[in-house]
Amino acid sequence: MPLEMYNINNELIGFGWNQGDPIVLEFVVTGQVMYDDGTYVDAETYLKNKNYQFELFNFRYEKVFETVTNSNNIIDINIGSELSAKLYKGMYYGKLTLLDKDNKVSQTLADNDVCKFYVG
Numbered sequence: 225m226p227l228e229m230y231n232i233n234n235e236l237i238g239f240g241w242n243q244g245d246p247i248v249l250e251f252v253v254t255g256q257v258m259y260d261d262g263t264y265v266d267a268e269t270y271l272k273n274k275n276y277q278f279e280l281f282n283f284r285y286e287k288v289f290e291t292v293t294n295s296n297n298i299i300d301i302n303i304g305s306e307l308s309a310k311l312y313k314g315m316y317y318g319k320l321t322l323l324d325k326d327n328k329v330s331q332t333l334a335d336n337d338v339c340k341f342y343v344g
Contacts, residue, residue, distance in 0.1 A: 229342060238340030244309040249278075249301040249341075251320055251334065271295035275323040281336070283315045295322065308343070316341040 226239035226247055241247045257270040278301045280289040289307060293299060299320070318339030322331045 226341070229340075238342060240342035240344055241303075241308070243311060243313055243343050244305055246305040246308060247303045249303065249318070251276075251299040251301070253297050253299070253333065268297050271297065271322075273326065275325070276333075277321045277323055277330075279319045279321075280341075281317045281319070282312070285317065285336075288316070292323070311343045313343050316343060 226241050226249065228236055229238045229240050231237045239249075253267050253271065255267050256264045257267065258264050272295070274295040275292050276295055276299050277290065277292045278299070279287055280303075282288050288311065289303070291301060293301075317336035318334065318341060319332065319336060320334040320339065322333055324330070
């Protein structure tokens, strides 16, 4: 698991790991989804037959990694030691998107404002 990084005010500002170390980034999706007609379904039901796309960007917002996985409540993104070794030390930003091919919809669940990573 990555190390939590805090600012001087003890506020979580991101996560980090050492260059070359394999790491698993875990995202948990919970809650309910409300449809336009006012009905609700839990997140697990809503996520069936959908995919997640995770993208990792360097400080210039150039994409350095991308993967697409089946949707589930818990998403594990594996950054293997080979990829981790290729990442330069510094800040990276992630983006997690829910892809619904049936309805031709993509929805950003987490963007670079909450997905900040530091490789040291």
